[in-house]
Amino acid sequence: xxxxxxxxxxxxxxxxxxxxxxxxxxxxxxxxxxxxxxxxxxxxxxxxxxxxxxxxxxxxxxxxxxxxxxxxxxxxxxxxxxxxxxxxxxxxxxxxxxxxxxxxxxxxxxxxxxxxxxxxxxxxxxxxxxxxxxxxxxxxxxxxxxxxxxxxxxxxxxxxxxxxxxxxxxxxxxxxxxxxxxxxxxxxxxxxxxxxxxxxxxxxxxxxxxxxxxxxxxxxxxxxxxxxxxxxxxxxxxxxxxxxxxxxxxxxxxxxxxxxxxxxxxx
Amino acid sequence: xxxxxxxxxxxxxxxxxxxxxxxxxxxxxxxxxxxxxxxxxxxxxxxxxxxxxxxxxxxxxxxxxxxxxxxxxxxxxxxxxxxxxxxxxxxxxxxxxxxxxxxxxxxxxxxxxxxxxxxxxxxxxxxxxxxxxxxxxxxxxxxxxxxxxxxxxxxxxxxxxxxxxxxxxxxxxxxxxxxxxxxxxxxxxxxxxxxxxxxxxxxxxxxxxxxxxxxxxxxxxxxxxxxxxxxxxxxxxxxxxxxxxxxxxxxxxxxxxxxxxxxxxxxxx
Numbered sequence: 001x002x003x004x005x006x007x008x009x010x011x012x013x014x015x016x017x018x019x020x021x022x023x024x025x026x027x028x029x030x031x032x033x034x035x036x037x038x039x040x041x042x043x044x045x046x047x048x049x050x051x052x053x054x055x056x057x058x059x060x061x062x063x064x065x066x067x068x069x070x071x072x073x074x075x076x077x078x079x080x081x082x083x084x085x086x087x088x089x090x091x092x093x094x095x096x097x098x099x100x101x102x103x104x105x106x107x108x109x110x111x112x113x114x115x116x117x118x119x120x121x122x123x124x125x126x127x128x129x130x131x132x133x134x135x136x137x138x139x140x141x142x143x144x145x146x147x148x149x150x151x152x153x154x155x156x157x158x159x160x161x162x163x164x165x166x167x168x169x170x171x172x173x174x175x176x177x178x179x180x181x182x183x184x185x186x187x188x189x190x191x192x193x194x195x196x197x198x199x200x201x202x203x204x205x206x207x208x209x210x211x212x213x214x215x216x217x218x219x220x221x222x223x224x225x226x227x228x229x230x231x232x233x234x235x236x237x238x239x240x241x242x243x244x245x246x247x248x249x250x251x252x253x254x255x256x257x258x259x260x261x262x263x264x265x266x267x
Numbered sequence: 268x269x270x271x272x273x274x275x276x277x278x279x280x281x282x283x284x285x286x287x288x289x290x291x292x293x294x295x296x297x298x299x300x301x302x303x304x305x306x307x308x309x310x311x312x313x314x315x316x317x318x319x320x321x322x323x324x325x326x327x328x329x330x331x332x333x334x335x336x337x338x339x340x341x342x343x344x345x346x347x348x349x350x351x352x353x354x355x356x357x358x359x360x361x362x363x364x365x366x367x368x369x370x371x372x373x374x375x376x377x378x379x380x381x382x383x384x385x386x387x388x389x390x391x392x393x394x395x396x397x398x399x400x401x402x403x404x405x406x407x408x409x410x411x412x413x414x415x416x417x418x419x420x421x422x423x424x425x426x427x428x429x430x431x432x433x434x435x436x437x438x439x440x441x442x443x444x445x446x447x448x449x450x451x452x453x454x455x456x457x458x459x460x461x462x463x464x465x466x467x468x469x470x471x472x473x474x475x476x477x478x479x480x481x482x483x484x485x486x487x488x489x490x491x492x493x494x495x496x497x498x499x500x501x502x503x504x505x506x507x508x509x510x511x512x513x514x515x516x517x518x519x520x521x522x523x524x525x526x527x528x529x530x531x532x533x534x535x536x
Contacts (some may be wrong), residue, residue, distance in 0.1 A: 004332075157361065157364045159358055159361065160362065160364065162332050162354070162356075162358070162362070162363040163352070163358060163363075163364075164331060165332065165349075165350040165351060165422075166332070166350045166351055166353035166354060166355065166356040166427075166433075167351065167355075167375065167379050168350075168352065168379045168380060168427070168429055169351075170379075172316045173379075177375075178364065181364070182364075182365075182366070183364040184366070245363055256366070257407065258365045258366045258367075258407045258408070258409060
């Protein structure tokens with residue numbers, strides 16, 4: 001038991017040491033005046049700004065927790081709407097050859113359009129309020145989830161369907177009890193990628209019409225020449241993304257206990 | 268030991284079955300060319316041939332997974348129009364549902380023929396015992412070796428309580444030792460649960476060790492070129508002189524046909 005912990009500590013020691021050296025070096029180059037704090041805010045400044053943001057807020061009165069909360073709400077709303085539309089539609093298109101051939105160019109085209117290039121249109125359609133932000137996040141997530149769901153259904157091994165047919169499985173059950181579970185691992189992976197897209201879109205989506213949210217925070221900081229706040233905003237987005245991705249991976253392992261097979265068998 | 272066989276009523280009748288596939292080069296391939304074959308109740312028939320000789324296509328046509336081109340296939344006197352209905356099938360590999368445990372894979376088949384969950388579970392337990400996997404019921408397929416997976420696949424096919432069992436190179440992906448072990452295992456299971464069994468392989472020895480009758484097929488066009496009945500008791504010895512002679516005979520039939528096989532004809536249009 002202790003041996004294992006010792007080994008874990010030893011394994012962690014080198015990355016931690018590298019991290020400390022990196023932060024110290026970063027602090028030093030600013031302290032020696034080689035780069036200006038506005039270009040690269042030093043770690044000490046970033047920590048102080050994070051404290052300021054959490055307690056006093058930036059812009060005045062808007063605390064860090066509030067930024068995080070509103071951003072979370074926007075991403076989750078857009079993401080949930082996207083999944084609610086993309087999954088049924090993807091299941092339908094994926095299981096119908098004709099429909100798939102007809103829609104394939106549209107899906108690829110729309111997925112290739114950079115989500116943020118729709119910002120001006122989104123404002124015209126939905127105004128500068130919440131709706132346009134949710135729309136942009138939803139748009140980004142939707143096409144990723146749709147194309148992943150279609151691919152997941154199409155890539156189901158035909159031998160599984162043949163096997164089900166030789167076992168007198170009624171057609172609805174072939175879809176519900178065979179195709180769907182067989183496609184599930186790829187769909188879950190798609191859902192994880194789609195969530196990542198939501199986080200990539202958020203800064204742009206919050207660029208206009210609001211001072212609340214992590215994206216807005218980053219844009220506001222720019223106006224006030226507060227690079228330190230920008231870095232805090234970036235860091236918080238990264239940390240949330242990391243935490244969610246980790247959580248989803250754990251949820252996947254719990255939800256799909258057989259999926260280890262994919263990693264073991266498929267390169 | 269075997270039940271008396273009624274020669275007048277074959278379980279599987281393959282009558283003048285032909286099947287053509289269109290290839291990309293706009294040529295037509297005669298995968299099956301006027302195949303006629305009758306299989307009696309509880310007979311163990313091995314379809315043997317090189318890759319591409321149509322043996323798997325013939326099996327799929329019997330299973331109802333591939334529609335018959337010309338001619339017809341009858342099982343118990345009824346024309347085959349689709350899969351299922353008492354025709355169990357074991358595939359080469361990876362046909363178990365990876366999201367279900369071994370036991371649930373077997374129960375899946377049982378539930379489909381109207382058994383309650385409880386009955387299906389009991390049956391799955393019995394069948395796991397039959398294939399020597401009593402302790403592995405709660406394991407997922409990825410946790411089982413290739414040989415164990417195929418044992419589960421056999422148990423799953425048996426859970427349908429099928430009249431006939433179709434096996435498509437079920438041991439083809441296994442190493443030789445496991446393969447020999449599985450052949451013994453299959454014979455043991457088959458003697459416990461008599462079925463009409465059609466077994467596809469490209470291994471001559473597998474055919475010789477297992478079959479009541481070996482059907483040798485030639486590729487393009489897929490035709491039956493040799494039929495040999497093997498009336499030796501099982502388990503059989505690999506050094507049995509009759510088997511060795513039959514081996515040579517089959518090998519000669521495979522060899523000759525590979526050389527003289529007619530080329531695929533061009534499509535007129």
